[in-house]
Amino acid sequence: MTDSDTRRPATLAAQSLESIDPASGGVVPAIQPSTTFVRDRDYEPLVDGRIYARDQAPTPEHAEGLLARLEGGKDAMLFASGMAAATAVVQALRPGDHIVAQDVMYWTLRAWMISFCADWGIGLDLVDGTKDGAFEAAIKPGQTKLVWVETPANPTWDIIDIAAVAKVTHAAGAKLVVDSTVVTPVLSQPLALGADIVFHSATKYLNGHSDVLAGALVTAEDDPFWARIKDNRLNIGGVLGTFEAWLLLRGMRTLYLRVERCCSNAMAIACHFDGHPAIDAVLYPGLESHPRHAVARHQMPGGFGGMLSLRVKGGREAALRCVANLRCFQRATSLGGVESLVEHRASVEGPDSPIPDDMLRLSVGIEDIDDLIADLESALA
Incomplete structure (x- = not known):
């Protein structure tokens, strides 16, 4: 080369x-x-x-x-x-x-x-x-x-x-x-x-x-x-x-394929749960409601990423109940793998964390999007 x-x-x-x-x-x-x-x-x-x-x-x-x-x-x-x-x-x-x-x-x-x-x-x-x-x-x-x-x-x-x-x-x-x-x-x-x-x-x-x-x-x-x-x-x-x-x-060697699928899945989840009755807020730069969506669109021309966070109505107790009920999303730290992960970040960071205790961080993988959405819907019910 x-x-x-x-x-x-x-x-x-x-x-x-x-x-x-x-x-x-x-x-x-x-x-x-x-x-x-x-x-x-x-x-x-x-x-x-x-x-x-x-x-x-x-x-x-x-x-x-x-x-x-x-x-x-x-x-x-x-x-x-x-x-x-x-x-x-x-x-x-x-x-x-x-x-x-x-x-x-x-x-x-x-x-x-x-x-x-x-x-x-x-x-x-x-x-x-x-x-x-x-x-x-x-x-x-x-x-x-x-x-x-x-x-x-x-x-x-x-x-x-x-x-x-x-x-x-x-x-x-x-x-x-x-x-x-x-x-x-x-x-x-x-x-x-x-x-x-x-x-x-x-x-x-x-x-x-x-x-x-x-x-x-x-x-x-x-x-x-x-x-x-x-x-x-x-x-x-x-x-x-x-x-x-x-x-x-x-x-x-598979980076481009994996990231493309993760972005697609994350966008679908963000759009589906934006305005959902069990969710207070969806934090994802791909949504037009994101305060710096225009900046993200300019400097991330390839897509908006496979990471997003959900703020669950009902606070910490409701967020942890959702985590416990998930089956496709694995309860684990880290991000960026082919498998979807969920993390209650405030619990991981401890009492000095600035992260709201109603927030769930999602690392969206490459699974079938219908399975991921159904898993979240079931866990939030």
């Missing part, structure tokens, strides 16, 4: 860039599990400068190359988990630096940021990303080095205008990281909208089969900040194993 390759993203994903194994002719990408690589008689690396798998391993590099192409980035790195990827970015900052992030985002990362920044002398401001000008007001020129955006925001599915935030971020000389886990490169291209780095919990849609823990970063530029993140991965050791990278690569 060359830079002149004109194949479209769905084709690149299905074919894993170039999946034919030159040694055997197999159509499935080969897996190379070796952790170390030989040198020649002059003690130089024999192949592609490879010495050790922690920083150079063929199978992870194959998956990284595919993801970089799908996101339109210069380079990509895989990590042992989404948290390993996210923390590598924050740990590339220095004491005295400042971060701006939104107050509604992945709960575990938010909690870790608060603790880590306090311990390491990094400033952190959490803002209401739904308010116009919130990011600009919190940015401190000369001190803010990183702005972290998650859109749609888990689990309320608020939409952040990436291009608008990128403009004020770059004006202050900071980097913009966009958590695009829910969106995937199928639905949006944050780098094209001005983001500097795209983050994925690759455990979710990129893998898509609920059987791999992985994280990923894709950069617009191979610059000194990216080099510091790369050093963090190498020295701390949060790399993705070869077998996990191979499974991730396998998952990405």
Whole structure:
């Protein structure tokens, strides 16, 4: 494959860039599990400068190359988990630096940021990303080095205008990281909208089969900040194993088909239960009633995602009763797999959670939509 390759993203994903194994002719990408690589008689690396798998391993590099192409980035790195990827970015900052992030985002990362920044002398401001000008007001020129955006925001599915935030971020000389886990490169291209780095919990849609823990970063530029993140991965050791990278690569081969079906099913559920007598609100950016539907339509031209939340009439008790009665939706944490999941997020996050206790988060899978709707209807009855 060359830079002149004109194949479209769905084709690149299905074919894993170039999946034919030159040694055997197999159509499935080969897996190379070796952790170390030989040198020649002059003690130089024999192949592609490879010495050790922690920083150079063929199978992870194959998956990284595919993801970089799908996101339109210069380079990509895989990590042992989404948290390993996210923390590598924050740990590339220095004491005295400042971060701006939104107050509604992945709960575990938010909690870790608060603790880590306090311990390491990094400033952190959490803002209401739904308010116009919130990011600009919190940015401190000369001190803010990183702005972290998650859109749609888990689990309320608020939409952040990436291009608008990128403009004020770059004006202050900071980097913009966009958590695009829910969106995937199928639905949006944050780098094209001005983001500097795209983050994925690759455990979710990129893998898509609920059987791999992985994280990923894709950069617009191979610059000194990216080099510091790369050093963090190498020295701390949060790399993705070869077998996990191979499974991730396998998952990405069906990414476009899976995401298309998840989006279709989620939209059908959102439309069906919008205005339902047992539901107070449906939170889904694909609905025209969503306060930032127009922004979502612009920056997510591929679709509105497979995630939505329902606010159940009757509060916590009614929401948990609905969860207990579901049969097709599995009661489990995580998202982005082929199976549909339901989560009472307030219970997971605990007493300090800002999430309403009447809210159910749905990760909509690829099952028959009539079965999913009937399951929800029965559980709400």
